[in-house]
Structure formats: structure tokens, C-alpha cells
Amino acid sequence: MILFFILAALSVIFSLAVVFQRNPVHSAMALVATLFLVAVLFLTLDAPMVGFLQILVYAGAIMILFLFVIMLLNPEALERRRVFWWGLGSTAALVLIVEMAALLSAIPAREGRIAAVAEGFGSPEMLGRTLFRDFVLPFEIASVLLLVAIVGAVVLAKREL
Amino acid sequence: MIVELGIVAAKALLVIFMVLNLAGVMGWVERKGSALIQDRIGANRASVLGFAGLGLVNTLLADPIKFLMKEDFIPPRGDRLLHTLAPCLALFPALVTFAVIPFGDVLMVGEREINLQVANINVGILYIFAMASLSVYGIVIGAWASNNKFSLLGGVRGSAQMISYEVAMGLSVIGVLMVYGTLEPQQIVRSQGELLGGWLPAWGILLQPLAFVLFFTAAVAETKRIPFDLPEGESEIVAGFHTEYSGGKFLMFFAGEFAEMVTSAGLMTTLFFGGWQVPYLVRDGFHFPWGTIWLLPHLAVVLLQVGMFTLKVVFFCWLFVLLRWTLPRFRYDQVMRLGWKMLLPLALLNVMVTGVVIVVLHNGS
Numbered sequence: 296m297i298l299f300f301i302l303a304a305l306s307v308i309f310s311l312a313v314v315f316q317r318n319p320v321h322s323a324m325a326l327v328a329t330l331f332l333v334a335v336l337f338l339t340l341d342a343p344m345v346g347f348l349q350i351l352v353y354a355g356a357i358m359i360l361f362l363f364v365i366m367l368l369n370p371e372a373l374e375r376r377r378v379f380w381w382g383l384g385s386t387a388a389l390v391l392i393v394e395m396a397a398l399l400s401a402i403p404a405r406e407g408r409i410a411a412v413a414e415g416f417g418s419p420e421m422l423g424r425t426l427f428r429d430f431v432l433p434f435e436i437a438s439v440l441l442l443v444a445i446v447g448a449v450v451l452a453k454r455e456l
Numbered sequence: 457m458i459v460e461l462g463i464v465a466a467k468a469l470l471v472i473f474m475v476l477n478l479a480g481v482m483g484w485v486e487r488k489g490s491a492l493i494q495d496r497i498g499a500n501r502a503s504v505l506g507f508a509g510l511g512l513v514n515t516l517l518a519d520p521i522k523f524l525m526k527e528d529f530i531p532p533r534g535d536r537l538l539h540t541l542a543p544c545l546a547l548f549p550a551l552v553t554f555a556v557i558p559f560g561d562v563l564m565v566g567e568r569e570i571n572l573q574v575a576n577i578n579v580g581i582l583y584i585f586a587m588a589s590l591s592v593y594g595i596v597i598g599a600w601a602s603n604n605k606f607s608l609l610g611g612v613r614g615s616a617q618m619i620s621y622e623v624a625m626g627l628s629v630i631g632v633l634m635v636y637g638t639l640e641p642q643q644i645v646r647s648q649g650e651l652l653g654g655w656l657p658a659w660g661i662l663l664q665p666l667a668f669v670l671f672f673t674a675a676v677a678e679t680k681r682i683p684f685d686l687p688e689g690e691s692e693i694v695a696g697f698h699t700e701y702s703g704g705k706f707l708m709f710f711a712g713e714f715a716e717m718v719t720s721a722g723l724m725t726t727l728f729f730g731g732w733q734v735p736y737l738v739r740d741g742f743h744f745p746w747g748t749i750w751l752l753p754h755l756a757v758v759l760l761q762v763g764m765f766t767l768k769v770v771f772f773c774w775l776f777v778l779l780r781w782t783l784p785r786f787r788y789d790q791v792m793r794l795g796w797k798m799l800l801p802l803a804l805l806n807v808m809v810t811g812v813v814i815v816v817l818h819n820g821s
Contacts, residue, residue: 320538320600327593347582355589356622359615362596366608419579419639 298339306332314384319365323358330354344419467574471554474766479714480516482773486714489777523710526703531603534700538601543701543708546594549587550715556580557722558642560732560762561739564754572732572762573642580641581633584723585626588678592618594712595680595687595697602700610696613788614687618678620795625674627803631667631810632660632727645731649738655745657735660728666806668728670799675720677795679713681776683783686791721772729768732761 309332312325330353337346426434484499491498530539560572577583592615599611633639636647650658661668677684688696698709725731736742737760741752752760786794 318535320535320597324538324593324597343577344579344582347579347586350586351582351589355586355592356619359589359592359596359619362600363612363615366596366600366612 299336302332302336302339306336320362323361323365326361327354327358330358344422463570464574467570467572468555471559471574472551475551475554475715475718476711478718478769478773479711480520482714482717482777483519483710484516485774486777486780489774490781493778493781520707523707524704528703528705529700531700534603535601538597539700540705542594542598542601543705543712544594545597546591546712547708547715549591550712550719553584553587553719554722556583556641557719557726558645558731559765560758561646563758571642572758576640576642579639581629581639581644584641585622585629588625589622591678591712591716594709598701598709599697602697604700606693606695607697607699609693610687610699614680614697617680617684617686617791617795620792621674621677621684621799624670624795624799624803625678627800627807628667628670628674629727630803631664631806634807634810634814635660635663641726641731645726645733648730649733651745657730657733659730659733664728664806664810666802668724670803670806671727672724673794673799675724676776676779677791679716679720679776681713681717682780683786684791685785686788717773717776718769721769721776724772725765725768731768732765734760734764737761 306329309325309329313322313329316322316325331350334346334349334354337343337349487499490496530536555574556577558571558573563570563572575583595614595618596611599607599609599614602608632644636644638644638647644660648657648659652658652662656662680687686696688698690696693699698706701709736744737757739754739757741757742748742750744750
């Protein structure tokens, strides 16, 4: 429980740093730290598989691509129109807060202890069975969608191909 | 409770101690090995307190002292915080990955069973890849924080190369996971103790030879050593991502590379060469296929297994050094072509063929 609060507080601090840092590389590194801490939260919730996948995919691969793009483009050129972005960002944040409040108040308050996790919860066997037996069609549709997106990106980037 | 924690702490300390020391010794082996290959004598000048007798010990002492006494330079227009953070990010993943690599079977002390592995996670292989994917940050952040064109070029090269080869590396391991049917490193090693046809140990190299070739190539690329040392490329971009590093921080990058090498060697041993398995050695001694049985005390068996594991790891470390001093460096387009157009399709093919063979064998029996 103490561990949860420490982790939660740290991840809130780092996610605030993502927004308030001036330097885009510092922001990106703060986001990496946030994702890492959320992964540790998954570990404490008996879901090691999800936690490590979070590090592998988000903190490892996707954030490196973010950094790659930030380093290749000169980020100082994107510094203009601050007021507009502030307005847009605060509006989005407000909508999210209202939505979260509505959702959380809709969940009935739970009495006493939270139920213990089932045997084999979060194990690769269970995840695989759920993904490839119960949800195989959505899974395949999602992978085709990703393939279309990749092909589209290549076509857009290499017009003279 | 206290005893359990103490055991885990002792195992963690032992593993960190072994990895760091092996990394240090490898620094000396690299210098002496290069000298051997190039017909020189190599590293014999270090004399501590006027005593130059023991080459190994003196060089091991003198190298770090020299590094630590040097000026720690941070580029004035660079980023102080990230410049300092980067070497730590480079060293950290290499040191923690070894936590899930088993270095022995269980050790019995009285009634207590001690699993000779720091952390037994049921998704250990996933943990290894998660940590490996974090090792890119040291290079990228170090390169960017140096505010130097050559550093940045090295960092961009490094990140692209490591992401590319991570894909091939991950896919090549899938075949091994399919054969042994588990994500636990300790379980993979146990399965490799079985005998094929009654006499051939079921090591990964025999069941998945293609996967080993792919994994080995990708592992060399991940450690950024010749022939894949494009991020450093001293004849093109000065010293790449660590151009602006000196003193202790450079030492950390350097130690990180060697620790990564030791960890890769440990991984190859675990996945493809039977980990701590000694052929025909089971818990109570040797059981040879021709019927001879040598009974051994428990402690001797455990020591043999840990010794065998260390021997295999050291062998692969030596192979890395040998490769580095015999091969020329690739061109960058060749690195990308090898990764995406050869290793990746071959790894996919390996997964498919393995799947078909497993299905056929299961239906046949």
C-alpha cells in the first residue's frame, strides 16, 4: 500500500514534468520515467507480463522513436503559438477530468477487501488463451489495421517509389 | 523472512560482483587478445608502486585509477543533467539483466532449497528483452546531451541499429520458447538436460541451430562491437556517441559495453548451450548413456554446474573478443540490409518451420 502511494506520487510528478518541461528531450525522458513507473505498478498488481510488455513496447521502442524524431527535427522551430496550444491543452484536460469524475462516481463503492486474484492471473498462458481463442477475430482485425497503416506511411513517405 | 531476504541479497551481490569483475577482466583480455592477434605484446607497462610483475593485476588496478583521476569534462553548451544521467542509463540494463539468468540448479543447505538464480520470474525472457530495450537510452541521451554533431550522428545510428536488431533478436528466441514451451529461463535450462535418443543432450543449439546463428548476430549488433560498431565509428565520426565523454563517465560507458557482452554470453549459454547443464550430470552424479554411474556428493555437483556455466560464459566472451579483432566494420546500409532483409525473414521462417514441426510431432505421437 505504501509502495503504491510512492509509485503513484512519483508517476504524477513525472507526468507533470512531461507537460511543464520547456525542453522536449527532458519532456520525453520524463514520459519514459512515467511509463516505467506505471509498469512497476502493474508488477505490484500481479500482472508481470503486462508490466514488462509496457516497458518493452512503450518505454523501450516507442519512446526511442519519439526521441529519434525530436533529435532529427529541430524542436526550437516548434516553439511558436504557445497561447493556442495552452488553450487547447487546458480544454482537453478539463474534459478529461469531468469524464473521469463521472466515471468514478458511477462505480459503486466497494465494501471491505478486494477479491484475491485467480490462479494463473496475468500469466502468458491465460493471456494467450484469451487473446487467441476468445478474441481472435478482433486481434486479427487490429493486426490488419496496423499493416494498412504501415503500408500507408511508406506510400506517403516514398512517393517516387 | 530475514533469512530469505538475506539469501536473495547475497545472490544479487554475488551476481553483480561476478558480472562487474568479469567485465573488468574482459577489458584486459581485449587488450591482450588484440595484441596476440596483431603479433604485439600489449598492456605490460602498468607498474603499481614500482612493481610490474603481475600484468593482469596491475592493469586491472591501473586502468580504473587512470580513468577516475582524469578531468570530467561536460560540454559548456551541453545538458549537464542528461550528460551525467546517460552513462548510468547505459550501465544499468546490462547489470540488471543477469538477475533472471540461472547460474546453477538448486543448492540444498540442510532442509532449505536455494534456487541459484537471483529472481525467478515466470516471464523471465520478457524481462530480459524489456531491459535490453532500455539500453538504447544511454547512447541516445548521451549523444544528444553532448551538443556535438559527431555525437548526435552516433546516437542516431545507434538507436536505429539497436531497434532494428532487437526485432530480429526477439523473433529468433521465439523458436526456442516454442520448443521448450516456457518463458522461464530456469525451466528452459532444465529442459535442456533431457537426452535425445538416449545420448544427445537436448541443447538449444541442436534443436534450433538457425535461431542460434540469428541470435548471435543480433547479440553482437546489440553490444555495438565490431563489425557493428557504427555508433562509435572512430574513422568516420571521431568516437560517436561518447566523443564528449572523459574520465569516470567514459569508464561507465566502457564497463557498460563489457557488462553487456558478459550478459549476452550468459543469455546464449542459457538459451542455446544448456546453461549450467553438464552433459550426463544429474542431481546425484554422472549417468553415462553406456550405463556407467559415478555418484558424487551434492556440493560437488552444484560446484561442477556453476563452474560449467562460468566456463561457457567465458568462452562466449572470448568469442566476442576474437570477432572484434578479426572482422572489418560494415557500411551502414549493409547493417540495415542485414538486419531487415536477412535476419528478420529468416527468423520468421524459423518460427513458422518450428511451429509446423511441433504440430506434426504432436499429431504423430
